[in-house]
Amino acid sequence: MSSPRTMAAPDTCSVVACLTDPPGDLSRLPDAVAGIQVRADLVGDLDPFVLKDSTAASLIYSLRSSAAGGRHAGGVDDRHRRLLHAARRYDVVELEAETDLTAGMLDAVPPHRRQILWRGQAGLGIGARLHVVETADPLRMLRKLGRGDVTAYETGPAGMWSRLLAPRLGARVAFCRFGEAGPDGMPGLAQLLHDYRFPRLHAVEMLFGIVGTDVSRSLSPRLHNAAYHELGLPAFFVPMTTPRFEPRFESIKDTFTGLTVVSPHKTEAVRLADSASVDAARADGANLLVHGSRGWRAFCTDPVGVLRPLKGIRLAGRRAAVVGCGGAGRGAAIGLLHAGLFPTMVNRDGDRGARAAALLGLDFVPLHRFDARHYDLVVHATTVRDELPFEVKAMRPGSILVDLTYGSRETALTAAGRRRGLTVVDGWDVLVVEVARQFRLMTGHQMPPVAAAALRTDRREE
Structure with a gap:
């Protein structure tokens, strides 16, 4: 092509x-x-x-x-x-x-x-x-x-x-x-x-997209295309639904300038890139691919997506855990490592969780043995939305809960966390940060401000 x-x-x-x-x-x-x-x-x-x-x-x-x-x-x-x-x-x-x-x-x-x-x-x-x-x-x-x-x-x-x-x-x-x-x-x-x-x-001089197993209703095209329009950039952003990433990437890599990558294609994105950032290589997962003079480079914006919404909150000395060991969970763990924390990795699949923890040099606990009361900062990085992935009622008020999941309704986890009096960062807050960082890496321009509160009123899900 x-x-x-x-x-x-x-x-x-x-x-x-x-x-x-x-x-x-x-x-x-x-x-x-x-x-x-x-x-x-x-x-x-x-x-x-x-x-x-x-x-x-x-x-x-x-x-x-x-x-x-x-x-x-x-x-x-x-x-x-x-x-x-x-x-x-x-x-x-x-x-x-x-x-x-x-x-x-x-x-x-x-x-x-x-x-x-x-x-x-x-x-x-x-x-x-x-x-x-x-x-x-x-x-x-x-x-x-x-x-x-x-x-x-x-x-x-x-x-x-x-x-x-x-x-x-x-x-x-x-x-x-x-x-x-x-x-x-x-x-x-x-x-x-x-x-x-x-x-x-x-x-259109720059063509961008988001790739996943079902991204037809993603909000990313609206956010990116609105920003291109405001800045006068000759760019266009489209959704690309595909169950298999490699053959699709091979067919479009000469056409696109950058790709946001969502689960379950993040690990494959690193493999297909010509080079990778330190965070993407360490996490063995990328949620962004950008084409430059030296080919395709993989990036992981999950670390900044977790840390930026926590700016101003004292993190030193907190005992942290990350529930979910996929690409987003590994990226979130790297963000906490940047902050000087050593989170415990938690996963339902013990083998996969143990491999992710070993990759990052961290401890691992199977989900059935995880007790949130022992932690005062927990990041949830699975796709579970409508039921509690773990119990939060024993967490101390003032503890921090970061839920990377978002959708048309508040997730069961964030609702329970607010009732408990926890400091809650939801997936919309994380989305705003990550979209802005990805926009900068893709275009070289700062993205016009996006309000997380406005996104929460949109009924669509990514």
Whole structure:
């Protein structure tokens, strides 16, 4: 894949919102939405004249077959009957290349009203308002074609990033869902408008992203893209969901400038980097990869993420523990080591915990034997949110609890810690610090201030 590092783009693109649930009040639809794609296989055959009473957006009729990832259970004849009926009433009709490009269908739907869906290979000689291509290498296709009547993307959650980049490679349309991001890889409407600032586009010289097993609803794109906009940086930040990091990294490492890496890919990130910071090497885990003149360098920002929110609190002499021995836990332990503490490592999996403790030269206690009353600074670094990973009722008031986990609701651990009168640092406080540090390492610029309190009001989870 060719280098991104200048990705020219038109000034704007058209936003098409897909209706996958019964519609609400379309009269409040943002002006940025130029089209509504009615997924009739999901919501039924809605009356377009009723819809047009509420919106001036173009109406696109789509009846996806099961072969195309839809829920239409009837045969081809039934689909064609419904498509022909829709052709008399909708502005645009989506045709599936494998079954719908018959003489009768092409006569009924003229080129300026066709949206053709191709899967894999595309025969673009047939006239259409828009060709939609689902393919494994969409960006290469778009770069090669340079056509505004073609958009291409990967399917599934892993494909969101390609949907977001397609308009910057000439595609004039960006698809989204009315609600939240979906399993098909489409971003939600609010995400597209607020996190990625569509329909306005700008040239991209630096492409960044966040990589994990499910980062489609991550807040990182909103924070980074807002900062780029405020500072006038030619940069763009996208989410990349992938279960396997190495093959994905090999396919994008010549395209991206920096990557935030979340669990479970942190250890692999160190292995794939050309070099590593002292903290990343010591933790054997990195949550940031940055491309520079000497290749990819791995960083671990977890140490500063733990220490910075504790600034002003006396740490000397405290007995500390870190619960969770993954990449985040090992990074947190290194932060405490920088502060002169020697935390005990705690983990449910004894073998993994013992290896992490040995790596750092620290003591280890299995989770079933861990008693928080013996510690006055505990860092929680597992993914547990809705139940207590350990009991805090015996911890002395004034002890410190740092919970790296955050979400749409306060975690059970931080709620219990506040009731106990502990000094609580939650995952939002840590997130603000780490995002700012990563932004500086990626761009060389200071990130405009972000308030943790404002983030807590956002209902999404990373």
